Amino acid sequence: MARFLHIDTAPMANGKSRRLIAIAWLWVAIVVFLLAFTYCSISVLSAVRAYIGGESLWSKAQKDMVYSLARYARYHDQSYYDSYLQSLTVIHGDRQARLELEKRNPDLKIAAAGLIQGRNHPDDVDGMISLFRNFRGVYEINQAVLIWTAADADIDQLVGIAEHLHAALEAGTLDDAGTRAYLEQIFELNKSLVPREEDFSYTLGRAARKLQAVLLFMMFAVVSVLLLAAYLFSRRVVRQSERVQGALLEGEKQMRELLQFAPLPIVIVRIADEAIVYANDHALAQFKVAPNALHRLQARRFYVRKGDRNQLLAALRIQGSLRDREVLLRDTEGTPFWTLFSSQRISYNRQDCLLIALSNIDARKRAQQELAHRAFHDELTGLPNRAMFMDTLRNLLAKADPAGTAFAILFIDLDRFKLINDELGHETGDHLLQQVATRLADSVRQGDIVARLGGDEFVVLLENCRDMEAVARTAGKILNAMEPDYHLEGHVVNVTTSIGVSCYPQDGADLNTLVKNADVAMYRAKESGRNNAQFYGMMHHHHEQPDGTEGGLGPFP
Numbered sequence: 001m002a003r004f005l006h007i008d009t010a011p012m013a014n015g016k017s018r019r020l021i022a023i024a025w026l027w028v029a030i031v032v033f034l035l036a037f038t039y040c041s042i043s044v045l046s047a048v049r050a051y052i053g054g055e056s057l058w059s060k061a062q063k064d065m066v067y068s069l070a071r072y073a074r075y076h077d078q079s080y081y082d083s084y085l086q087s088l089t090v091i092h093g094d095r096q097a098r099l100e101l102e103k104r105n106p107d108l109k110i111a112a113a114g115l116i117q118g119r120n121h122p123d124d125v126d127g128m129i130s131l132f133r134n135f136r137g138v139y140e141i142n143q144a145v146l147i148w149t150a151a152d153a154d155i156d157q158l159v160g161i162a163e164h165l166h167a168a169l170e171a172g173t174l175d176d177a178g179t180r181a182y183l184e185q186i187f188e189l190n191k192s193l194v195p196r197e198e199d200f201s202y203t204l205g206r207a208a209r210k211l212q213a214v215l216l217f218m219m220f221a222v223v224s225v226l227l228l229a230a231y232l233f234s235r236r237v238v239r240q241s242e243r244v245q246g247a248l249l250e251g252e253k254q255m256r257e258l259l260q261f262a263p264l265p266i267v268i269v270r271i272a273d274e275a276i277v278y279a280n281d282h283a284l285a286q287f288k289v290a291p292n293a294l295h296r297l298q299a300r301r302f303y304v305r306k307g308d309r310n311q312l313l314a315a316l317r318i319q320g321s322l323r324d325r326e327v328l329l330r331d332t333e334g335t336p337f338w339t340l341f342s343s344q345r346i347s348y349n350r351q352d353c354l355l356i357a358l359s360n361i362d363a364r365k366r367a368q369q370e371l372a373h374r375a376f377h378d379e380l381t382g383l384p385n386r387a388m389f390m391d392t393l394r395n396l397l398a399k400a401d402p403a404g405t406a407f408a409i410l411f412i413d414l415d416r417f418k419l420i421n422d423e424l425g426h427e428t429g430d431h432l433l434q435q436v437a438t439r440l441a442d443s444v445r446q447g448d449i450v451a452r453l454g455g456d457e458f459v460v461l462l463e464n465c466r467d468m469e470a471v472a473r474t475a476g477k478i479l480n481a482m483e484p485d486y487h488l489e490g491h492v493v494n495v496t497t498s499i500g501v502s503c504y505p506q507d508g509a510d511l512n513t514l515v516k517n518a519d520v521a522m523y524r525a526k527e528s529g530r531n532n533a534q535f536y537g538m539m540h541h542h543h544e545q546p547d548g549t550e551g552g553l554g555p556f557p
Contacts, residue, residue: 024263030226030357034219038367042374048131049205049374051144052122052386054094056454057119059197061090066190067523069162073182084162091155093117094262098148101132121426140207147200154192161185198512205387209375211444216368225475227324261497266356267299268348274299277348286360299356304328304336312341316354320345326361337362378452381437383441389451389459396463400531401507408471410460411500412440412478413519415530416455420493432495435488439481443473459518468503468535475499475533495530507536 064087072080097114100106108129115125133143165182167334174182174443259266265283267276278295284291287302303309308327315322327341340359346351376388384392396407414436421429433456441459449461460478465471479497486493500522508514521536528534 005149005396006324013508027263028221032222034364034367038219038364038371042367042371046124046127046374046379049379049385050120050128051131052205053454054115054118054120054128055197056386056457057090058244060455060457061119062151062193062197063519063523065091065158066186066193068184069158069165070186071138072162072169073165073179073186074119076174081162081166088159090532091116091372093119094148095152095155097129098145101129106133111345138207138210140203140210144200144203147196147203148283149194151196151200154189155195158186161189187486194516195512196299198464198515202390205390209387216371262357265360267356267358268346268509269299269354270355271345271352271354276355277351283358286337286358288333294479304330304331312343316343316345338365381434381452381457382443382461384439384449384451386451386453388512389449389453389461392449393514396461396508397504397511398505402509406466406500406504408462408465408503409514409518410471410475410533411522412458412460412477413498413500413522413526414456415496415498417495421497424488424491424493425493427527428491429468431488432486433492435486436482436495440478443481471501471503472533475501479531497527499533500525500536501533502536 037357054345065084068084068087068547072084084185093114093116095114097111097118100111100114111129112125115128116122120128131141132145136145152279161182165174167252168178249321258282259268259278262280262282265286268278269275270277273412276294276299279287279289283289284294290298300309305328311329312322312325315325320341321344323342325341327339328336329334329339340361340496342357344355346355347353348355361522374383376391378385397407400407413424417429417432420432433452436458437450437452440460444450444460444462448463451459451461462471478499482495482497487497500507500518500520502514502518502521504514507517516534521534521539524539525532525534
């Protein structure tokens with residue numbers, strides 16, 4: 001990161017080389033620190049992403065518990081009770097990990113075992129534990145833990161209902177009135193759990209954004225301090241030589257030597273025609289210029305954006321110097337790179353010139369972009385993640401006009417994905433999810449959003465879509481796209497999907513309602529035999545009736 005260097009045009013003191021080496025090492029130390037800080041920042045955000053994924057698994061397990069328990073109460077099928085117990089192990093595993101980590105001296109092996117039981121990826125467990133222990137003091141993360149803890153009471157009530165229900169069925173004492181009573185209790189608890197899940201997901205997303213902002217601010221602050229220290233150190237070195245400053249013409253040779261030894265690319269540009277009259281070795285290498293071709297080049301050819309050049313020249317005419325302006329330049333082969341640009345008017349060979357010092361910050365810019373990308377994209381598929389989808393939907397609703405805006409949400413869940421994942425392994429399951437993501441992206445219009453919420457749940461946001469037939473055609477394209485076999489490392493797999501559709505404004509005017517209704521429609525699609533799509537607006541009732549009848553229409557064609 002460049003600072004303008006006062007050029008000593010008189011003979012330098014005997015310690016010049018040692019001072020220049022010290023400056024160079026100082027810059028090397030800054031670069032190493034930035035790389036280490038960037039790595040730590042990416043690790044923290046990856047742990048937040050893992051928690052967001054874990055919340056999706058917890059939310060899905062809770063929904064499966066309610067669904068399986070309701071099926072068990074209605075149909076008395078032991079397989080539904082077994083499915084409920086499997087989902088319960090995920091909830092218990094996450095609770096075990098949380099309770100252990102809240103202890104003063106937790107057993108990290110027990111916490112790790114609980115997170116793995118909660119179906120979190122083993123590679124994410126260490127980062128999740130570290131985040132919980134080191135960042136619990138962050139307000140949003142603490143709030144997320146409190147919301148998570150508050151759900152324990154509802155889960156315990158649900159477990160108690162399940163145990164009483166199971167005992168009643170085993171004893172053969174459950175009648176129709178009892179069945180309706182159990183169903184009402186189950187659905188009432190589900191109404192309490194759903195808002196907690198949504199608050200937990202929103203709070204985690206807000207925590208991810210806050211941590212990203214804090215980390216970027218910290219990086220900026222620390223870099224500013226280091227640069228100030230480097231500048232003061234460099235200035236101190238240069239000031240020791242100002243006492244012997246002489247005439248400009250007699251000192252130009254020493255000036256070129258100093259520029260040549262400088263640890264940054266430095267060029268001198270003639271103001272009259274922007275011709276490059278000098279460049280040190282670092283600049284020649286940066287711009288990929290041969291020394292004998294330098295006299296034929298003008299500075300204007302290296303700007304990627306014409307507006308940057310005009311702004312810099314205008315600022316130099318007014319201020320006379322510039323410090324640390326971010327500019328996008330390119331070399332002679334057309335490769336762009338970001339640099340910090342500093343400049344000062346000088347006299348060189350009795351001509352008005354600009355001394356320009358540059359520092360390549362391309363790696364830092366890429367690291368910042370990578371941090372932003374990781375926070376809002378799913379690492380496995382590259383699709384937008386839950387946080388980005390919710391932000392997009394929230395912004396869309398903020399600008400929506402019910403009289404003139406229409407869009408649809410397609411909630412997509414893979415049928416029997418868990419069976420494939422368990423039989424063929426998580427790596428094969430990951431490859432399947434990547435291929436599913438590709439097929440989904442190919443099935444929608446350019447500009448529509450396809451996101452992965454977590455696990456095997458995906459969502460599609462169709463904007464500017466008033467025509468329900470167009471929504472239906474898109475749902476049909478997705479169903480058809482999923483039908484061909486998947487070839488996964490020697491295995492041939494067939495996977496279908498269940499799709500739930502909610503539309504704005506008829507199916508809800510706020511984010512939570514729209515997402516919940518799409519989820520309800522998706523579960524209705526599963527109840528209707530899977531491999532079909534259901535519109536929430538085409539269902540007669542939002543929930544099953546206490547008398548055992550089911551509302552809604554058949555599978556969407």
